[in-house]
Amino acid sequence: MSSEEQATGVLHIFGRQLKRLRTAAGMTRAELGSRTGYSESTIAAFEQGRRIPSAEFIARADEVLGAHGVLLELVEEVERAQYPPFFRDAAKLEKEAVALHVFAVQGVPGLLQTEDYARAVFTMWRPALDEETIKQRVAARLARQKIFMQKPMPTISFVMEEAVLRKRLGGRAVMRGQLEQVLLVGHRRNAEIQVMPDDREEHAALFGRFTLIETSQGRRIAYVDAYMSSRLYTDRQTVREMEERYGVLRAQALTPRESLAFVEKLLGET
Numbered sequence: 001m002s003s004e005e006q007a008t009g010v011l012h013i014f015g016r017q018l019k020r021l022r023t024a025a026g027m028t029r030a031e032l033g034s035r036t037g038y039s040e041s042t043i044a045a046f047e048q049g050r051r052i053p054s055a056e057f058i059a060r061a062d063e064v065l066g067a068h069g070v071l072l073e074l075v076e077e078v079e080r081a082q083y084p085p086f087f088r089d090a091a092k093l094e095k096e097a098v099a100l101h102v103f104a105v106q107g108v109p110g111l112l113q114t115e116d117y118a119r120a121v122f123t124m125w126r127p128a129l130d131e132e133t134i135k136q137r138v139a140a141r142l143a144r145q146k147i148f149m150q151k152p153m154p155t156i157s158f159v160m161e162e163a164v165l166r167k168r169l170g171g172r173a174v175m176r177g178q179l180e181q182v183l184l185v186g187h188r189r190n191a192e193i194q195v196m197p198d199d200r201e202e203h204a205a206l207f208g209r210f211t212l213i214e215t216s217q218g219r220r221i222a223y224v225d226a227y228m229s230s231r232l233y234t235d236r237q238t239v240r241e242m243e244e245r246y247g248v249l250r251a252q253a254l255t256p257r258e259s260l261a262f263v264e265k266l267l268g269e270t
Contacts, residue, residue: 010078010080010081011052011078013074014046014058014071014074015047015048016047017074018061018065021061022043024065025064027065029047032064032065035064038057052078052136052140053078055143058075059075076092079140079143090211090223090230090232093215094144094147094211094213095144095147096215096216097147097154097213097215097216098152098154098155098216099213100156100212100213101158101212102157102211102212103205103209103211103249104158104159104160105160105164106164106209107164107167108160108164108178108182109158109160110141111148111156111158112158112182112185112193113178114174114177114178115138116170116173116174116178117169117170117178117181118137118142119170120169120171121170122134122137124169148190153189156192157191157194157250158193158194159195159246159249159253160194160196161198162195162196162198162262165195172270176267182263183263183264183267186256187260193259194255194259195253196249197254197262204246204249208224208226209224210224210225210242212239212242212243212246220234220243221233221234222238222242222243
């Protein structure tokens with residue numbers, strides 16, 4: 001069974017459980033929607049496995065229906081279904097990270113994206129995504145950003161190519177909002193953002209983007225994101241090599257303070 005089929009299966013299982021519990025509680029879809037803040041049609045979509053419910057909805061529905069944790073047991077698997085198949089394992093590890101380091105070469109990293117920028121990215125996806133999938137992908141991307149508020153706070157850093165910040169994906173207004181978001185995150189105590197200028201004569205990672213993850217269990221993982229073939233590396237030699245590249249990248253890039261000044265300058269020009 002493919003990962004896409006597994007995700008669809010989880011959604012149908014959740015939907016059947018939700019319908020069974022709602023019916024047992026003598027509640028209509030409209031009533032459940034009213035008590036959870038959703039429309040009747042959305043509740044129907046959840047029950048039919050056509051739409052991915054948020055963790056907040058699942059928790060509220062479990063409480064309203066007196067499910068005693070039955071629905072909550074499915075939260076993790078339902079959350080995984082929000083992501084494209086190639087990113088699901090990485091998303092789970094990212095959520096558990098105590099340290100996360102990202103090198104970006106084509107677009108602003110998902111953890112830094114605004115809603116408008118993320119929507120623009122998914123709207124440009126080819127083959128084209130339907131509107132419901134775009135909404136789900138945007139919501140999932142924004143949900144990942146809760147990592148900045150986790151306790152204890154994870155250590156997070158980004159190195160981005162200058163070209164990433166100069167691209168006006170989505171248009172001028174979208175990019176202005178995105179640059180403002182980069183500045184906001186860059187001022188967090190647990191996040192550092194660095195820019196790799198285009199005029200640098202040395203560059204330690206010309207092969208492309210990657211992410212380094214360290215979990216609370218001490219696992220160190222490298223995630224290399226490529227079209228339809230993204231891969232997690234766990235062997236120590238490969239991870240160590242990626243960590244070395246990232247360390248050199250940080251030394252070659254602008255410092256965090258210089259980088260924020262650079263982003264402020266770009267914002268003034270946008």
